[in-house]
Amino acid sequence: MLNAVRGKAASAEAVVAAPMSAASVKPALPPMPVKPPAAKDKKAAAGVDRRSFVAICFDPLWLAFGAMAATSVLWLLDLARFMFPNVLVEPPTAFKIGPPSDYPLGGVSTKWLAARGVWIVHTDQYKGRNLIYALASVCTHLGCTPNWLEGEQKYKCPCHGSGFYVNGINFEGPAPRPLERVGLKLAADGQLEVDKSVKFQEEMGQWEDSNSFVDGSLA
Amino acid sequence: MNSLPLITSWLSLGSLEPHPNVTPSVIFGLGWLYLILFFMNVAWTWRSFHKGHHIELPAFVGGGHLPTAAIWAVYSTVLMLVSIIHLSCSSSPESFWLIMPDFAKAAIDFVVADARRYFAVTVGAFGVMLLFRNWLARQNIGWALLNLSLLFLTISMTDWDFRQIVGKPDNVPIVAMLFIVGFFTWLFFYRANENDRRAAQGRPPVEAENNEKVLTWPDLVYTEMICMIAVTALLILWGIALQAPLEEPASAVKTPNPSKAPWYFLGLQEMLVYYDPWLAGVVFPSVIIGGMMAIPYIDFNKLGNGYYTFNDRKFAITTFMFGFLPLWIGMIILGTFLRGPNWNVFGIYEFWDVHKLEALNNVNLSEYFWYGLGQPLPMAPAGSDFWTQAPYILLREAPGFLAIGFYLVALPGLMAGTIFKKFFVRMGFVRYMVFSNLVLMMAALPLKMVLRWAVNLKYFIAIPEWFFNV
Numbered sequence: 001m002l003n004a005v006r007g008k009a010a011s012a013e014a015v016v017a018a019p020m021s022a023a024s025v026k027p028a029l030p031p032m033p034v035k036p037p038a039a040k041d042k043k044a045a046a047g048v049d050r051r052s053f054v055a056i057c058f059d060p061l062w063l064a065f066g067a068m069a070a071t072s073v074l075w076l077l078d079l080a081r082f083m084f085p086n087v088l089v090e091p092p093t094a095f096k097i098g099p100p101s102d103y104p105l106g107g108v109s110t111k112w113l114a115a116r117g118v119w120i121v122h123t124d125q126y127k128g129r130n131l132i133y134a135l136a137s138v139c140t141h142l143g144c145t146p147n148w149l150e151g152e153q154k155y156k157c158p159c160h161g162s163g164f165y166v167n168g169i170n171f172e173g174p175a176p177r178p179l180e181r182v183g184l185k186l187a188a189d190g191q192l193e194v195d196k197s198v199k200f201q202e203e204m205g206q207w208e209d210s211n212s213f214v215d216g217s218l219a
Numbered sequence: 220m221n222s223l224p225l226i227t228s229w230l231s232l233g234s235l236e237p238h239p240n241v242t243p244s245v246i247f248g249l250g251w252l253y254l255i256l257f258f259m260n261v262a263w264t265w266r267s268f269h270k271g272h273h274i275e276l277p278a279f280v281g282g283g284h285l286p287t288a289a290i291w292a293v294y295s296t297v298l299m300l301v302s303i304i305h306l307s308c309s310s311s312p313e314s315f316w317l318i319m320p321d322f323a324k325a326a327i328d329f330v331v332a333d334a335r336r337y338f339a340v341t342v343g344a345f346g347v348m349l350l351f352r353n354w355l356a357r358q359n360i361g362w363a364l365l366n367l368s369l370l371f372l373t374i375s376m377t378d379w380d381f382r383q384i385v386g387k388p389d390n391v392p393i394v395a396m397l398f399i400v401g402f403f404t405w406l407f408f409y410r411a412n413e414n415d416r417r418a419a420q421g422r423p424p425v426e427a428e429n430n431e432k433v434l435t436w437p438d439l440v441y442t443e444m445i446c447m448i449a450v451t452a453l454l455i456l457w458g459i460a461l462q463a464p465l466e467e468p469a470s471a472v473k474t475p476n477p478s479k480a481p482w483y484f485l486g487l488q489e490m491l492v493y494y495d496p497w498l499a500g501v502v503f504p505s506v507i508i509g510g511m512m513a514i515p516y517i518d519f520n521k522l523g524n525g526y527y528t529f530n531d532r533k534f535a536i537t538t539f540m541f542g543f544l545p546l547w548i549g550m551i552i553l554g555t556f557l558r559g560p561n562w563n564v565f566g567i568y569e570f571w572d573v574h575k576l577e578a579l580n581n582v583n584l585s586e587y588f589w590y591g592l593g594q595p596l597p598m599a600p601a602g603s604d605f606w607t608q609a610p611y612i613l614l615r616e617a618p619g620f621l622a623i624g625f626y627l628v629a630l631p632g633l634m635a636g637t638i639f640k641k642f643f644v645r646m647g648f649v650r651y652m653v654f655s656n657l658v659l660m661m662a663a664l665p666l667k668m669v670l671r672w673a674v675n676l677k678y679f680i681a682i683p684e685w686f687f688n689v
Contacts, residue, residue, distance in 0.1 A: 114470075116472075137472060141491075142500075144474040144478060145471070149574065152574065157562070158474050158475065158477050158562060159478045161492060161562030161579065172580055173562070174491060174493065174495070176495060176678065176683045203684055
């Protein structure tokens with residue numbers, strides 16, 4: 001059977017080979033095909049044939065893309081609305097922290113750190129003035145929460161090793177500027193009131209603002 | 220009062236020791252590790268015997284051949300004995316003597332617990348690797364290096380602090396990665412040396428001589444499938460053996476101490492210690508990615524295509540390896556194993572003490588300059604507006620601007636006339652400027668690290684008023 005297949009293949013080759021050997025005797029050049037005329041603009045040839053606006057509107061392709069675009073826009077608007085929830089479950093930015101006498105001179109209170117993210121500092125280490133102020137517990141390098149180290153009397157960030165003096169001024173590691181103060185004032189009832197909606201940056205000269213501290217002699 | 224002698228007797232037994240260096244289970248586990256090492260080396264001895272490797276003995280011991288297999292056989296026997304000692308140890312762990320000696324711990328910590336020495340050692344090791352590449356990339360030396368590193372790891376396990384940092388589920392794959400990096404670096408040099416030897420003899424590289432083509436199907440596809448199955452099996456085993464390191468619930472006002480990036484970003488985190496976030500977190504990573512994409516367009520060396528070589532591409536390979544090994548892998552090691560609480564540097568055998576004090580008082584270049592001149596920093600009168608302040612700020616930071624300008628603008632020109640003369644001629648102006656700036660930016664990281672460690676330099680340009688620090 002194999003031989004039969006081989007025989008067939010051999011005869012097929014012979015059939016193919018025959019005309020080739022005939023052609024190789026005297027190749028006569030076939031006539032060149034006639035070049036077809038250049039293509040013309042069909043629309044130009046047929047006169048103006050613009051589709052009407054209505055026709056475009058009902059084109060399935062445009063319909064599909066239009067629907068998709070409209071859905072995307074709606075979705076984006078929804079997303080934007082999502083950023084403004086009806087109810088914000090977070091504590092108000094202004095809160096009372098007790099009378100100044102709770103914060104004796106030379107102390108850094110971590111009482112409000114866990115709940116509100118502020119240290120209450122009563123120190124005379126900033127320009128020699130006796131002040132109480134609230135420092136935001138956000139490292140000015142990349143926003144980690146530093147730890148207050150009582151023994152070393154410094155704030156030390158666990159992320160890249162930035163260190164701040166007790167008064168909030170940066171002195172070691174990569175932090176480029178001091179910790180930020182938030183608003184602090186003496187409320188009418190004699191309690192200190194922190195306002196986290198405002199911040200005061202030392203390098204901008206904002207620590208001179210009277211809203212950023214309370215006179216320490218009140219304590 | 221009566222209980223005091225009892226407590227002290229417990230202490231002497233070590234049962235109250237909170238961080239025991241050696242426990243019965245540690246000794247037993249190390250026994251199994253040594254046993255694995257023993258079997259590995261028996262296999263290597265067998266291989267060495269059949270390959271017929273030998274060492275020529277020097278004349279003063281009588282000359283002659285010493286089969287390498289003999290050395291490996293003796294070493295394997297020692298490993299077996301050590302394993303038996305561990306597995307049959309019945310005395311108290313305190314009196315176990317096969318441990319990392321304290322003086323060795325102190326010596327290693329002396330080097331690695333200081334970023335300066337650590338960096339100097341990694342760069343030095345990199346140079347040694349390049350200089351002695353022919354010797355280091357031999358098979359028996361490669362096997363000896365693997366054994367040394369495994370023995371170091373094994374005997375270091377007798378230290379509590381080392382076990383904590385290396386055995387942390389997060390860090391186990393990083394240890395594995397170090398061995399993988401070591402293996403592939405060794406493999407590169409092994410193959411490159413072979414081709415460099417051939418080139419010296421005027422023969423074509425291995426890849427040109429044995430360029431037998433293989434079929435995609437089945438050769439490649441089967442290899443890929445086997446790799447897929449092996450990796451899947453490994454991941455399943457890993458997932459079963461090591462628990463995911465979950466921590467306490469996240470809190471916006473409590474950052475874990477130390478707080479570490481994923482291991483592959485620890486190089487970037489280390490960079491953030493030295494450069495401002497916008498540079499170390501945005502500009503430099505983009506330059507690294509863009510620069511690597513630019514390499515094919517910068518490179519004018521036609522050699523080294525399709526075969527392993529070192530001699531044909533000395534500059535390209537050395538530059539890439541310097542960026543990858545000491546600067547990327549080295550920084551990952553530093554970040555993973557050496558950075559501890561408060562981002563201080565700790566030795567591998569050192570307790571992670573939250574209260575470790577490290578003097579890091581940093582000084583800006585402008586402060587060095589103006590205080591060095593005995594003048595105060597130029598400062599605008601209080602309460603002045605932006606346009607009054609700007610000239611004062613720019614004057615204050617002028618030394619930094621000049622230094623950076625010199626580094627990135629003048630230095631490429633100087634280098635074009637001196638060390639990179641050939642490069643400049645071959646590349647042309649634009650290509651050369653791209654190339655030299657990429658090289659300078661890569662060099663900027665080790666430069667700043669050394670300046671930080673040497674003179675506590677904080678920023679070249681420090682303008683916190685405009686959030687611009689370099």
